[in-house]
Amino acid sequence: MDVADLTPGRARERFRAGERAPTAGWCRGWTQANLIAVPKELAYELLLFAHRNARACPVLDVGEPGSVRTRLFGGDLRTDLPAYRVYRNGRPVADVDQVVEDWRPDLVPFLIGCSFTFERALLAEGVPVRHLEQGTNVPMYRTNRPCEPSGSLSGPLVVSMRPVPEALVATAVEVSGRYPMVHGAPVHVGDPAELGIADLGWPDFGDPAEVRPGEVPLFWACGVTPQAAIMASGVEFAIGHLPGHMAIMDVRDDDYRVGP
Amino acid sequence: MDVADLTPGRARERFRAGERAPTAGWCRGWTQANLIAVPKELAYELLLFAHRNARACPVLDVGEPGSVRTRLFGGDLRTDLPAYRVYRNGRPVADVDQVVEDWRPDLVPFLIGCSFTFERALLAEGVPVRHLEQGTNVPMYRTNRPCEPSGSLSGPLVVSMRPVPEALVATAVEVSGRYPMVHGAPVHVGDPAELGIADLGWPDFGDPAEVRPGEVPLFWACGVTPQAAIMASGVEFAIGHLPGHMAIMDVRDDDYRVGP
Helix, strand or coil: CCHCCCCCHHHHHHHHCCCCCCCCCCCCCCEEEECCCCCHHHHHHHHHHHHHCCCCCCCCEEECCCCECCEEEECCCCCCCCEEEHHHHCCEEEEEEECCCCCCCCCCEEEEHHHHHHHHHHHHCCCEEEEEHHHHCCCEEEEEECCCCCCCCCCEEEEEEEEEEEEHHHHHHHHCCCCCCHHCCCEECCHHHHHHHCCCCCCCCCCCCCCCCCCCEEEEEECHHHHHHHCCCCCCEEEECCCCCCCCEEEEEHHCCCCC | HHHHHCCCCHHHHHCCCCCCCCCCCCCEEEEEEEEEEEEEEHHHHHHHHHCCCCCCCCCCEEEECCCCCCCCCCCCCCCCCCCCEEECCCCEEECCCCCCCCCCCCCEEEEEEEEHHHHHHHCCCCCCCCCHHCCCCCCCEEEEEEEEEECCCCCEEEEEEEEEEEEHHHHHHHHHHHCHHHCCCCCCECCCCCCCCCCCCCEEEEECCCCCCCCCEEECCCHHHHHHHHHHCCCCCCEECCCCCEEEEEEEEHHHHCCC
């Protein structure tokens, strides 16, 4: 069965059983989300950070402290994502398939919108998605744009990149713009140097995507931004998803579409 | 000088000097906001409450703990609103002109969107605003609709009411809907009993507004909702504005308009 045809429940079963894969293209029609779980004493600063940097950090759902599911995610947050990244003192210390042992009772899980959610709409309008064609993870980059800080939290905006044929740039901007809760329109179109990205071939997260002649790189705010802030701010403990390996939610992508 | 023509700075000077008046109609073209300041240990629950009940509690700005101004409010939050309501253990204990003595260093001020902000747009489209005609405060009501709780915080949705001639109901809905960050379109049109409001003549906050033959009552989510939650939840200490006596912000109403 094509992974695009799986329900969120079936996909989560496979991840729980140990399958590890970027989730772009999985569960067509369902919303995907970034996970960032922090100790309760940091929850306010993180929620305010998300509010102040809403383009990168649109909050879809927040769980109770210690809970392993949320209203919009019916699986088990400790096992049902394909892979996780554990942070201690701002450093990634482990990329793992589950975090049952690491999930502390004071952890507050936040689910943040992900641009994978509007890729079905891009394809439907004829906009190709290179990392889907390549079968790779989307490329993500730290930028030179600082987020607005919140308390002890600060860090750079992270972006995802999709190369788009010049004639389809306007379409890609318009279509993604209809999904403001999953990052909406690109934050930048064109020259990566404008964002302080020296080389598209070396993403900070995920895999490189080939940019072909006549294509323009489009950059979308990315829900890995909170993880970049965890790192930049030396946070004592946090658990995120492994970038590109998302939580597949029990809510349709159409539920986040604005307009026709 | 007509109060509609005042700048936010001038209006705040007058409030600081002791003038007390509902702010509907003041400072035409500028955004107005609800104030709710809570101790830092409650800030997370309140911010999450606002997120979960965003129609009633759109967060425009959040100050640092103990701060008396925010990015979008250049005045002094302790003196520059026309009046305040102080809460202890969930009870309003004082309606006062300033809160200099009460402003604790652990208080986090939240500024929440206010529907006064779109009244200029209603007038511009020919929709009359009764409380402006009457020179009174807008009527506000507790409803039978519970908010989604957050931690220890729960309470009813509060609404403001404006009677609108039947022929202009669609216009009023459309125009206010262009301002989603200041409550947007009404949550209810028509029969107040649907919201559990027994008698429009006895608002829970503000003054009654005459509903004339051929007019329909329109109900908008109201930024007094956090104060209703403070009361319903027995919060130890909080400071709000006196309902209808808003913070006048240094940001234009047009900045919150979506579309043409």
